[in-house]
Amino acid sequence: MNIYADNAATTKMSSIAIGAMLPYMEEIFGNPSSLYSIGQQAKEALEDARERVAKCLGCSFKEITFTSGGSEADNQAIISAARMGERKGKKHIISTAFEHHAVLHTLNKLEKEGFEITLLDVHANGIVTPEQVAEAIRPDTCLVTVMYANNEIGTIQPIGEIGRVCRDKGVLFHTDAVQAAGHVPIDVVAQNIDMLSLSAHKFHGPKGAGVLYARRGIPLTNIIEGGAQERGKRAGTENVPAIMGMTAALEAACGNLEGYAARLTPLRDKLIAGLRTIPYSALNGDPEQRLPGTVNFCFEGIEGESLLLLLDDKGISASSGSACTSGSLDPSHVLLAIGRPHEVAHGSLRLSLGEDITEEQIDYIIESVREVVTYLRSISPLWKDLVSGKTPHILSE
Numbered sequence: 047m048n049i050y051a052d053n054a055a056t057t058k059m060s061s062i063a064i065g066a067m068l069p070y071m072e073e074i075f076g077n078p079s080s081l082y083s084i085g086q087q088a089k090e091a092l093e094d095a096r097e098r099v100a101k102c103l104g105c106s107f108k109e110i111t112f113t114s115g116g117s118e119a120d121n122q123a124i125i126s127a128a129r130m131g132e133r134k135g136k137k138h139i140i141s142t143a144f145e146h147h148a149v150l151h152t153l154n155k156l157e158k159e160g161f162e163i164t165l166l167d168v169h170a171n172g173i174v175t176p177e178q179v180a181e182a183i184r185p186d187t188c189l190v191t192v193m194y195a196n197n198e199i200g201t202i203q204p205i206g207e208i209g210r211v212c213r214d215k216g217v218l219f220h221t222d223a224v225q226a227a228g229h230v231p232i233d234v235v236a237q238n239i240d241m242l243s244l245s246a247h248k249f250h251g252p253k254g255a256g257v258l259y260a261r262r263g264i265p266l267t268n269i270i271e272g273g274a275q276e277r278g279k280r281a282g283t284e285n286v287p288a289i290m291g292m293t294a295a296l297e298a299a300c301g302n303l304e305g306y307a308a309r310l311t312p313l314r315d316k317l318i319a320g321l322r323t324i325p326y327s328a329l330n331g332d333p334e335q336r337l338p339g340t341v342n343f344c345f346e347g348i349e350g351e352s353l354l355l356l357l358d359d360k361g362i363s364a365s366s367g368s369a370c371t372s373g374s375l376d377p378s379h380v381l382l383a384i385g386r387p388h389e390v391a392h393g394s395l396r397l398s399l400g401e402d403i404t405e406e407q408i409d410y411i412i413e414s415v416r417e418v419v420t421y422l423r424s425i426s427p428l429w430k431d432l433v434s435g436k437t438p439h440i441l442s443e
């Protein structure tokens with residue numbers, strides 16, 4: 047059996063997305079800045095895509111900037127808010143300890159420039175509350191950036207309520223919605239979101255395309271200098287095929303959010319219930335406030351990497367921590383942020399399901415994980431110490 051269960055890392059492109067791209071590679075390949083017909087046709091397609099993306103988010107086409115993906119959108123949103131704040135003498139930014147590195151590393155850079163960064167603690171259930179945000183806001187706060195849904199554990203933040211707090215206090219609010227877009231409903235107006243990032247390859251679109259939504263009146267700072275594309279805010283010839291693929295994928299996903307959740311949620315919950323029966327395991331993050339397809343567990347006494355390799359032998363593609371941190375010896379900053387000790391955080395497994403997963407495949411995953419965990423424990427010195435009582439268990443049986 048072959049099961050791709052790493053959709054939070056990237057997704058397979060849909061035939062809808064591929065079909066929407068082909069004409070812009072084969073026929074209408076012109077540069078949207080060129081004045082002849084195939085250039086202008088590409089330009090029209092691009093502007094049509096902008097309106098369609100805006101509709102999915104509930105905003106105006108003027109508020110949409112196409113980027114090379116989620117990382118670039120995060121960088122540009124945060125840098126833009128920082129430059130705006132700086133001009134008013136406001137150099138304090140609030141975020142959370144479990145953001146994606148595209149956010150955390152941009153904040154590190156600003157900190158070196160003299161910005162003060164407050165990273166809010168994340169509750170053990172993987173949620174940051176609006177009250178925490180309200181308490182942290184100061185007169186010199188220029189930005190709050192809180193991710194919509196966490197990429198490792200899948201928990202969904204109370205974005206509308208956090209947006210309300212920020213709007214009431216007159217502070218800009220950005221959300222990295224890369225895991226949320228195309229997976230859960232988003233309405234930037236109702237949720238008081240000032241800036242939002244999304245990425246096409248997380249909802250069956252192509253890699254290398256994303257969107258930065260910035261509410262009218264928010265001046266963007268260029269990350270890439272050059273030509274006057276994207277109203278002068280993002281230089282570089284537009285990736286028209288990818289933008290067309292992204293737009294088609296986003297429309298398809300947003301048109302089917304209810305069906306997607308209705309189909310995936312019971313399968314996700316079956317997976318959670320099954321994995322919970324493995325002794326000394328724990329679900330990471332709130333059981334309900336989570337994405338329809340994302341499940342993350344810790345298993346005591348094993349290494350996540352070995353678990354992944356053995357699952358791969360069984361045809362299951364999964365992940366341990368985020369793709370960006372694998373290869374590093376540090377455990378996931380997300381699991382540490384929700385209070386998992388190092389020893390436990392090392393033994394983590396993320397399974398992010400695709401919409402086409404079947405109940406049989408869920409059963410196969412549960413049995414495979416159980417087998418592999420049992421095997422790894424049987425050869426683990428760590429586990430031996432836990433069983434003999436030499437080191438105390440952290441998770442309960």
Ligand SMILES: *Cc1c(COP(=O)(O)O)cnc(C)c1O
Nearest residue numbers: 115116117146148197224225245
């Ligand atoms: C994947 C991801 C990103 C990065 O998006 P890219 O398009 O790969 O640059 C940023 N934030 C989150 C939460 C993600 O899951």
